[in-house]
Amino acid sequence: DVKVTQSSRYLVKRTGEKVFLECVQDMDHENMFWYRQDPGLGLRLIYFSYDVKMKEKGDIPEGYSVSREKKERFSLILESASTNQTSMYLCASSFHRGPNQPQHFGDGTRLSIL
């Protein structure tokens, strides 16, 4: 079974802090994704990566950056956390072999910014 592991289930940080969310997958997937999920807005793509050191902006990249130094690990960085970044963050991964590879999700990190 595919395993996508997010380092924290719950995280509480203060405004202005630099926050790191980590995601690791064990299936040698080329693609990795970061989403946020908010009530009434659904899931929205922040960034994705299709290879080491490669990244593309999603629909809502403002206030975020990402890092992919190793194939199995994809980090989301909140440069200066703000209260409107309080949300559920979901990481996903998939193979890059054509368009019909399903995305597999981690259990999410519920982040609160105080």
Place this chain on the structure above:
Amino acid sequence: KQEVTQIPAALSVPEGENLVLNCSFTDSAIYNLQWFRQDPGKGLTSLLLIQSSQREQTSGRLNASLDKSSGRSTLYIAASQPGDSATYLCAVRYGNNRLAFGKGNQVVVIP
């Protein structure tokens, strides 16, 4: 822009009844459609993926159909059980690695 709608947002059914969940999307230029299950406070579990050339996919008590030309998909869950209570999301794959998600159907199966 691709938009995905799931109606109703919430529904309750008695145990044993068949569940029918609907998903519609605005642009028929999709690669595939994926149905997910999400339990409270958890991530998404992939249930079924239907490629754009397919009409349906089945897995156990689950059956999903796709009518790409009309922009619709339906997820059927036969003989519902209390353990089927969850939120079900559909997502369409379009463009470069892009998924557009619906907001989900929150299902409660009453014992």
